[in-house]
Amino acid sequence: MTTTPPSPRVRANPGQGLLLREEILLAAEQLLIEAGGDAGLTLRSVAQRVGVTTPSLYRHFPDKASLVGAVCLRVWDELTESMQRAFRQNQDPFQALRDAGRAYVQFGLEHPVQYRLLLMRPGPQTTDGRPSAQDEAALACFRSVVDAVNHCVTAGVLRGDPETIAHSLWATVHGCVSMLISMPPFPVPRDVDAFLDFTMRATGLGTALVSRLPAPTATESALPSEFLARLDDLAAVLPSE
Amino acid sequence: MTTTPPSPRVRANPGQGLLLREEILLAAEQLLIEAGGDAGLTLRSVAQRVGVTTPSLYRHFPDKASLVGAVCLRVWDELTESMQRAFRQNQDPFQALRDAGRAYVQFGLEHPVQYRLLLMRPGPQTTDGRPSAQDEAALACFRSVVDAVNHCVTAGVLRGDPETIAHSLWATVHGCVSMLISMPPFPVPRDVDAFLDFTMRATGLGTALVSRLPAPTATESALPSEFLARLDDLAAVLPSE
């Protein structure tokens, strides 16, 4: 956003280092987007964008990984907030889950580089044994989804283990985002909205259905005609607004 | 696999360059796995593993990207083959789709680095305008899924646009794999198999259900109690083996 020109920078007073830290984070995120990922991000470019020399960044972050990590932490908070907004704005817990899913997808499509940074990185980016601040932000985000699923269970819309269901729902929306922003070398859906609506409805209703099936049941093979006939009946019951 | 020791290499005769090309590809894939991705792959390491000097690789591949691309091409073929095996071995088209999905997930979990290379790369890796050999291999893989969906449509199990449905199903299994191999900083499912079974059943049955709903219908908000009651009836119809 704030394209600070490389004007001669006024030196911050002692104790005011946080201001520059803030500017560095903003510039880093912006350049992350331009570079398409952390591999393409350069400390030199961050320093230049802020209007400062490169070693100066080391007053605020011990190394490049920490800088990127700090950006990620901030993005996690934004993602969590946009989902929790959906939770707050819905009375019905199933509807809340659906809107949160949409918020999640929208966030991913609007911030593909950041999304990739949070959720599509190669390995477990652990620096040491215990969870980092970034891990905790991610965990908080996941927990809020588990809570929302739990409300559906309490309301009788879903059944079963909330954490497993949350993982399943997350995997589906993550698959949608991931597929759309990674542009694998085969055709992108002609109608992205139709694709998203279809997938999210199928997952939502399918989860409601499957969570009602006896838990450790053997997997169904073919779908019998009686089942298909009842599916047709069921479709007629759903309200169309 | 074939850990060729750095023994003094016998020079191939003119016209036999393909042998070394084959060895290079094998070594490259192995080192790709060890390095965790193409960013960590080094031409020097490939050459060393094969037992040859680095510039020698340039007799077989114009640059590093081409070498990685050639590995990808091969992996696409393996993935396609493992899914088509599932298609061939099933009479019932819905069951075929389910088994293909399982084969897909299994492939991804067993070859995480390669999977990431094929389906989780940053941008459209187009060198020029027209599709590369890798693009065509990916397209062939996707087409085979569309065909399988089409069989389900013909059999009356699914309804609607096969390509949209294929995208939707692919997104779901891709989400599962992607989530499991990327290890985002929140808890991995306690029981991976239960998670996978649940997700794939929900998607399969949900897709069968939603494909029966009037196509461009408004989205359902809350699930009415009548719908939930019928879901219970429906669950009783499904055969358990």
Added chain:
DNA sequence: TGTACATCAGTGAACGCGCGTTCACTGATGTAC
């Protein structure tokens, strides 16, 4: 009120590394005459 000092944000120059890639070459082979 003036002065010496500690603090610390930011500087300028450079190090050292590993990488992809290039270049002129070598030498064993199959082939044409």
Added chain:
DNA sequence: TGTACATCAGTGAACGCGCGTTCACTGATGTAC
């Protein structure tokens, strides 16, 4: 049958680049006396 030659897989040394990071420094500020 012998000889000159074209072919081409592989070599050895090096280039040049951009990167993260380090180091000794500078100089404006607030504060203690």
